[in-house]
């Protein structure tokens with residue numbers, strides 16, 4: 001079965017021209033790419049956009065500590081092996097073998113969370129385009145095969161880092177949060193309803209404020225702004241900024257954490273930030289209006 005193409009990707013990538021050019025150049029040069037950036041910054045969106053642009057298949061794997069080599073590579077179907085033996089047709093390819101055979105991009109989310117054994121399987125596939133599997137033999141990568149992996153920046157990584165050998169096979173593309181204008185456009189494109197521009201502006205400004213406030217350990221991503229816009233649109237409230245604050249109180253507790261030294265509560269911090277953001281937007285002439 002061929003790797004899924006991008007018929008399901010109709011959302012255009014907003015901005016990111018520089019990063020898109022970098023990843024595109026790496027893949028055209030038959031290199032592998034490590035995308036580093038905080039949660040929700042747009043790593044997956046960027047990787048999908050590059051694959052769509054190159055018309056390359058995209059095989060996705062989500063890393064976690066219990067992922068196994070057999071899952072990544074594939075395995076023989078035990079009942080078929082019992083009845084017919086180790087025939088190649090009884091091998092069920094995993095994402096790595098599928099991507100190699102199809103010349104697709106193997107997209108591995110949070111590669112650093114994968115156990116070391118899983119990371120090691122990638123080594124020969126990445127620089128020799130080749131794997132040798134017991135009872136199956138050699139698997140050769142078709143032209144176009146590449147690994148695009150993601151990891152969160154070092155300060156966010158609770159679990160292991162990538163080995164030196166693995167890092168030596170990747171080119172690094174870093175992503176930071178998009179500009180305010182691009183984040184507004186991202187929310188507009190990804191929101192489930194049609195939130196008005198002033199609501200989008202308030203949701204984005206509030207989320208951006210969480211990233212620079214010293215009381216907050218780690219701010220939220222544009223994904224939180226999308227959630228706030230989705231919820232605020234339907235939340236009964238007497239003003240738009242009250243709806244945004246109410247939505248933020250639902251969307252942000254799962255996504256941000258107060259700094260240890262700060263004694264205040266998240267609702268208090270958010271309502272203070274909300275007021276500040278309203279004033280800021282008022283000064284710019286795009287203040288949330290009364291409903």
Ligand SMILES: Nc1ncnc2c1ncn2[C@@H]1O[C@H](COP(=O)(O)OP(=O)(O)OP(=O)(O)O)[C@@H](O)[C@H]1O
Nearest residue numbers: 012013014038039040041042043044045186190223
């Ligand atoms: N440049 C962009 N253009 C269009 N949509 C974007 C862009 N950046 C982010 N998004 C949207 O924002 C949301 C988060 O982006 P994405 O899932 O790509 O982030 P991520 O870095 O892969 O997150 P995670 O670390 O959780 O895997 C998605 O809904 C995505 O479609």
Ligand SMILES: [Mg+2]
Nearest residue numbers: 043044045109
């Ligand atoms: Mg992702």
